[in-house]
Amino acid sequence: MTPLPEHLRQANRARTQEAEKRARTALTELVKAGKPISFTAVAHRAGVSTDFLYRSPQLRTRIEKHRTKIGAAPPDAADPPNDASTSAVVRALSARLKRQQEAHREEAARLRKALQVAQGENLDLRRRLARYETD
Incomplete structure (x- = not known):
């Protein structure tokens, strides 16, 4: 297999750096907004794949660090209240x-x-x- 020409390698490198920048920005925005941090949320917000995030050691470390900081996700507002009548019905x-x-x-x-x-x-x-x- 022939190696890629230099201009294609540079374009690939630039595209990767731009995607990393978008992912870092998305992570920062999610943290500031107090939203739950996950690979899926960051990937969706940045317009990259979760595979890309997992393969990038720096991004992966940052996401895992923020994910453990937040801990468990807050209870969903759609959950029914904990009263006796609801429990009896359930x-x-x-x-x-x-x-x-x-x-x-x-x-x-x-x-x-x-x-x-x-x-x-x-x-x-x-x-x-x-x-x-x-x-």
């Missing part, structure tokens, strides 16, 4: 879901068994038909 729905799952499992097992019986009967009838046709 428990009731969970129990109902478990009963339905068990009923579906039993029905699937019953249908599987019926299918096996039907396939056995089908095979038996084919064998009997083959015996009559050869005579």
